[in-house]
Amino acid sequence: MTHAMLRLLIADGNDRDGRAKREAAVGQTTSQAFAAVVSDLAPEAVCTLVNPADAGAGIDLAGFDGMVLTGSTLRLAEDGPAVRRQLDLMRAALEAGLPVFGSCWGMQVAAAIAGGEVGENPRGPEYGFARRLAAVGDGAAHPLLAGRGLAWDAPAIHLDAVIGAPSGARVLAANAVLDVQAIEIRYGRGLFWGTQYHPETDLDELAAMLRLSAEAVVSAGFAADHAAVEASAREVEGLAGDDCPGRRQRAWRLGVGADVLEAGQRRREIGNFLASLSTARGVEWRERDRVAR
Structure with missing residues (x-):
């Protein structure tokens, strides 16, 4: 699909220590890796990277078509300044009407500000792959999961999870380990799509x-x-x-197949989010052109 030029704010969920450890292990921060995936899927997208965990980050939401909040080594139960700053950013972005995507930590932050429950999953963590994911409710027809089969596996690394969805949220996918693996949340004027698993993570x-x-x-x-x-x-x-x-x-x-091995399939939810932003951007441009005439 051809994407209208998108302006994305990519917020790294890690604090300074977490970013340093991640960069030492992988060669790039979580936000840098996410931006590289976006560039592969939508080469014309312009990504601005920010570190909302840091004091004085000074993040201006104006002018962006959407936001991403990445994974993190932080936990909401820690409730320190680095956590609260990201809760504030998510709240501000959604109240401003921005579409937001988040994986793992990003989904937990969105659920928390909308009144959901986040904590240690009583059924245990997932390390490596989330197995046998499947759409639930009306998830099979939801655009976030477009192109997904009846069941799929995905990269996953988490101890905490959304263990109680916010009131009014749409739970889109689950597996035997976790009831909330993908979700849609409406908050303020904004819309959040997210996954507990990591469609952005290369092998x-x-x-x-x-x-x-x-x-x-x-x-x-x-x-x-x-x-x-x-x-x-x-x-x-x-x-x-x-x-x-x-x-x-x-x-x-x-025991992995094309849903894990092929980048286009592994990144399905991110591609779908970008497609939705591009469609919205195209509608905005057409409306501006109509008014100008």
């Missing part, structure tokens, strides 16, 4: 995130020790390129 990044989460993965009982986490991370890393030797065998061992 080499996922491997690095597993390494960063090694202690938590072991504590959750998913791996016996850090060496086992490293072995799993290497398997995921070996899926990252079409020409990686043994990719087909690794995919078979990990």
